[in-house]
Amino acid sequence: MQLNPYLGFNGQCKAAFTFYATCLDGEVIAMMTYGETPMAEQTSPDFHDKIIHARMMVGDKMLMGADSPPDHYEPAKGFHVMLGIDEPEEAERVFAALAENGTIQMPIAETFWAKRFGMLVDQFNIPWMINCERDRNDTLE
Incomplete structure (x- = not known):
């Protein structure tokens, strides 16, 4: 079984996925317009x-x-789209990129549970959480 977020947009899906591919180092692998379908008429x-x-792949997600x-x-x-990121520097980079506009x-x-955690709503009105888990043995920086 897979569990995948499916986001709804108000006419900005192409711009959003292009933006997300850049922010998340992802690859858009499918993008079909209404006009390209049997529903066009x-x-x-x-x-x-x-x-x-x-459809976009970010690693294997x-x-x-x-x-x-x-x-x-x-x-x-x-809801929020939650990104679990291993390194604090990468978490900060992705957060800053998604927060643009x-x-x-x-x-x-830094929080008591995470090396880094932040929440934002991006320019396309999609809510995100960025979390960089703290190891059990980590102390606050």
């Missing part, structure tokens, strides 16, 4: 260039998403 022509399905039709879009709430909810910092 039932889709408004101004929505043909929007993404019906995108998959992130997926799509543009929601305008009458079905709802902003993300009640976004809103920092909790600045990335």
Whole structure:
């Protein structure tokens, strides 16, 4: 079984996945527009260039998403995409990259449970948590 986040966007899926690929050193392996599908005839022509399905690999993990039709879009709430990162420096880099033009909810910092932890909502309205676990034997820096 796999458990993969599937993100909904308000017409910005292509820009978001391009941005995420850069921030996360990922590779977009699939991106299909509404206009490229059999649904094109039932889709408004101004929505043909929007993404019906995108898939990106980050290491061996998959992130997926799509543009929601305008009458079905709802902003993300009640969840965060959690990234577990091994090194504090990489956690800080990814946090700073994802925070570009976004809103920092909790600045990335050392906590009692993590070498680094931070929370943000990115420029595409997707909430993220960045966590760099502390080893059981680690002491606060």
